[in-house]
Amino acid sequence: MILALLSTDHKVVAIRAGTVAALFFAGAGVLALILRTELAQPGLQVVSRAGYTELFTMHGSTMIFLVVIPVALAACLYLVPLQIGSTRVCGPRWAFSGQWLMALGGLVMWAGWLTREGPGRAGWYAYDPLSRSPATPGPGMDLWICGAIMATLGAIFIGACVLATILRRRAPGMTMLRLPVFSWTALASCLLVVFAFPSLVVAFGLLLAERHDVLTVDPVSYQHLFWFYGHPAVYVMFFPFVGMVAEAASTLSGRRFFGYRAFVLALLAFTALSMSAWAHHMFTTGAVPNRLFALTSTALIVPAGIEYFDVIATLWQGALRFNTAMLFVFGFLLQFLVGGLSGIFVASPVLDYHAQDSYIVVAHFHYTLFAGSLFGLFAGLYLYWPKLTGRYLSERLGRVHFALLLIGSNLTFLPMFVLGHEGMARRLADYPNSSGWGALNLASSVGAGFIALGTLLFATSVALSFLRARTAPADAWGTGMSLEWATSSPPPPQNFDALPPVRSYAPLYDARHAEEPKPLPPAPQPQGIEA
Amino acid sequence: MAPGVDTRAPYEQLFSLYLPIAAVVFVVVALVLLVVAMRFRARPGRRPSARTQAPRLELGYASALVLISIFLLWRSFAAMSSTSDPVAARVATVAGASSRPGPGDLAIAVVASRWNWRALYPGGVVQTGDGHARPATLVVPADRPVRFRLTSRDVVHALWIPALRAKYDAMPRYVNSFELRFAAGLDYSTARCSEFCGDFHDQMRLRVQVRSPQGFGTWLRTRQQRLRRR
Numbered sequence: 001m002i003l004a005l006l007s008t009d010h011k012v013v014a015i016r017a018g019t020v021a022a023l024f025f026a027g028a029g030v031l032a033l034i035l036r037t038e039l040a041q042p043g044l045q046v047v048s049r050a051g052y053t054e055l056f057t058m059h060g061s062t063m064i065f066l067v068v069i070p071v072a073l074a075a076c077l078y079l080v081p082l083q084i085g086s087t088r089v090c091g092p093r094w095a096f097s098g099q100w101l102m103a104l105g106g107l108v109m110w111a112g113w114l115t116r117e118g119p120g121r122a123g124w125y126a127y128d129p130l131s132r133s134p135a136t137p138g139p140g141m142d143l144w145i146c147g148a149i150m151a152t153l154g155a156i157f158i159g160a161c162v163l164a165t166i167l168r169r170r171a172p173g174m175t176m177l178r179l180p181v182f183s184w185t186a187l188a189s190c191l192l193v194v195f196a197f198p199s200l201v202v203a204f205g206l207l208l209a210e211r212h213d214v215l216t217v218d219p220v221s222y223q224h225l226f227w228f229y230g231h232p233a234v235y236v237m238f239f240p241f242v243g244m245v246a247e248a249a250s251t252l253s254g255r256r257f258f259g260y261r262a263f264v265l266a267l268l269a270f271t272a273l274s275m276s277a278w279a280h281h282m283f284t285t286g287a288v289p290n291r292l293f294a295l296t297s298t299a300l301i302v303p304a305g306i307e308y309f310d311v312i313a314t315l316w317q318g319a320l321r322f323n324t325a326m327l328f329v330f331g332f333l334l335q336f337l338v339g340g341l342s343g344i345f346v347a348s349p350v351l352d353y354h355a356q357d358s359y360i361v362v363a364h365f366h367y368t369l370f371a372g373s374l375f376g377l378f379a380g381l382y383l384y385w386p387k388l389t390g391r392y393l394s395e396r397l398g399r400v401h402f403a404l405l406l407i408g409s410n411l412t413f414l415p416m417f418v419l420g421h422e423g424m425a426r427r428l429a430d431y432p433n434s435s436g437w438g439a440l441n442l443a444s445s446v447g448a449g450f451i452a453l454g455t456l457l458f459a460t461s462v463a464l465s466f467l468r469a470r471t472a473p474a475d476a477w478g479t480g481m482s483l484e485w486a487t488s489s490p491p492p493p494q495n496f497d498a499l500p501p502v503r504s505y506a507p508l509y510d511a512r513h514a515e516e517p518k519p520l521p522p523a524p525q526p527q528g529i530e531a
Numbered sequence: 532m533a534p535g536v537d538t539r540a541p542y543e544q545l546f547s548l549y550l551p552i553a554a555v556v557f558v559v560v561a562l563v564l565l566v567v568a569m570r571f572r573a574r575p576g577r578r579p580s581a582r583t584q585a586p587r588l589e590l591g592y593a594s595a596l597v598l599i600s601i602f603l604l605w606r607s608f609a610a611m612s613s614t615s616d617p618v619a620a621r622v623a624t625v626a627g628a629s630s631r632p633g634p635g636d637l638a639i640a641v642v643a644s645r646w647n648w649r650a651l652y653p654g655g656v657v658q659t660g661d662g663h664a665r666p667a668t669l670v671v672p673a674d675r676p677v678r679f680r681l682t683s684r685d686v687v688h689a690l691w692i693p694a695l696r697a698k699y700d701a702m703p704r705y706v707n708s709f710e711l712r713f714a715a716g717l718d719y720s721t722a723r724c725s726e727f728c729g730d731f732h733d734q735m736r737l738r739v740q741v742r743s744p745q746g747f748g749t750w751l752r753t754r755q756q757r758l759r760r761r
């Protein structure tokens with residue numbers, strides 16, 4: 001047990017990060033349930049206004065800083081070395097420190113509940129000057145800022161470690177254009193982590209200095225610094241889950257990933273664009289060139305559309321195994337689409353002048369993050385659970401889990417589009433009875449109950465899986481594509497005893513089809529791209 | 532209608548363009564996935580295709596995406612030209628926001644503070660509320676452009692008038708300028724602050740009262756005279 005806490009093996013570090021994130025997910029989920037209970041009817045029945053403020057700040061900031069970003073990076077840390085055929089990561093002690101920084105940062109953020117004034121309560125983006133001490137006094141807010149800085153530094157450590165691993169530790173034959181699709185999404189995410197996340201450390205560092213009267217920060221400059229982190233961050237919370245969906249689609253349909261080169265090109269364009277779209281969060285300030293940021297934000301249609309096309313084309317003409325992982329692939333594709341399409345609306349300033357800071361935006365980002373990315377995560381978890389543990393998750397419970405989440409997420413988040421359009425602003429502790437918003441809010445709150453049930457069921461399913469024997473073979477589904485399926489489940493500490501030759505981005509597929517007539521000549525490698 | 536003022540019509544036009552496109556995309560993807568789920572299930576004898584690319588199809592599809600983006604941007608920019616984009620300028624003090632109307636032009640300075648609105652009209656007329664049960668009443672003339680100079684005395688707020696589909700930020704040390712045109716007969720009951728500004732954010736509402744241009748003129752003159760008499 002102590003060894004598991006101190007190990008620098010990338011797989012153990014990643015599982016530790018995932019476990020800590022799961023605990024914070026449970027915490028943030030409880031906060032969300034209290035929020036939804038309060039909003040179920042007009043009037044303040046459950047919490048005070050101050051309590052509500054703490055709840056939504058801690059729910060949002062926990063989900064982003066302590067759950068989705070850590071889980072995304074944990075997945076990269078676990079899978080990338082296995083996919084590229086490496087025995088270890090570059091800088092394992094950086095990954096170790098990063099994981100514990102994220103965990104301790106979380107504890108520091110949550111320690112704010114113990115202070116008299118309460119924890120962080122200025123919203124997850126902590127706009128200046130609301131987050132300054134006159135409006136938000138007390139050490140709880142300082143703890144929240146310090147914790148978020150720690151968690152973000154931890155994310156940068158892990159991101160840098162994964163990035164270096166991809167660039168420096170690929171197996172013989174594993175050129176950049178033979179990286180598995182998930183590893184490409186990990187590369188894109190880690191580029192964003194390394195180049196955009198320091199901006200949050202600066203922004204929150206300035207905030208801390210300002211709270212202690214060292215300097216004064218301009219409100220618009222703060223927003224630029226924050227969103228230069230905040231927008232790329234949403235892609236860090238998206239790319240690895242697209243990668244998981246792509247791996248699940250390819251593995252479970254028995255097909256090589258379709259349109260690999262287009263996908264890689266689109267992903268790199270996506271990464272570049274996502275770092276130049278931040279000020280669409282500031283259309284209503286009047287202080288940014290709205291046309292420019294409408295252009296970069298709307299242009300995201302192109303890479304996003306290509307990625308969708310390639311995932312669906314991989315399923316097309318496959319031999320699909322409709323297990324729980326595949327159900328979550330379908331759930332992801334349809335529900336993330338709602339989030340993505342609504343994102344095109346808010347990329348247009350005239351539409352955003354209405355949607356900004358309303359429940360339209362709340363619905364939009366919950367469709368991308370919860371109904372989207374988290375469905376992608378579950379596709380990945382059901383797919384990779386046998387790799388992680390040697391044990392399969394129950395298919396029967398998995399189907400119920402999927403059904404509960406499908407009903408729950410749509411019942412919770414779909415009404416929010418209507419509420420926002422009718423004028424309900426986000427972060428309201430209460431709304432007047434005369435608004436007529438009671439019924440839709442009640443539906444949304446009932447939906448949150450379904451999500452809670454589904455999550456409890458998943459926790460049960462995980463616990464039950466440990467009662468089963470380790471039966472998973474190396475290639476747990478029999479149709480693995482990349483190297484992680486070439487080693488035992490779970491993999492040994494050194495990851496591999498032997499590696500199959502790598503001649504494409506799907507070496508195991510090549511090995512299985514070696515006797516058959518070659519369906520595709522190996523892709524020609526352009527000069528200069530092989531590292 | 533004069534350009535550069537209306538907010539609701541450009542929004543509705545753009546929305547009714549975006550919504551069907553989004554709906555079609557969603558339905559197409561859903562149908563394709565339905566076909567995939569029905570036709571391409573694993574069954575004995577079914578061999579997955581070995582095809583891994585279709586460069587011409589992919590290129591055509593990517594070009595279509597580029598064209599759609601250009602089209603949406605063209606319509607978005609057109610909508611922006613027929614509405615009034617906010618322009619924020621730095622000021623030293625809140626007083627910098629006070630209204631100095633041009634000839635024949637009405638300018639209202641709106642100052643947000645936790646958790647109240649103050650509307651300042653020419654001649655020193657002020658409309659404000661008590662920050663809780665009785666929100667401030669913003670009196671405006673119908674069917675003519677009204678210039679706003681919006682700022683804040685403390686934290687970032689935002690003035691949202693859902694009926695006009697318009698929302699602009701009120702930031703300390705900045706004055707945000709924009710124009711709005713109010714139509715009589717719309718439901719203005721949900722106008723409010725929409726940027727989280729502290730515990731009583733939900734109480735930071737604003738009443739909008741739209742009067743005929745003559746009625747508004749009379750109201751403003753009466754209020755100005757009352758001030759002068761005092």
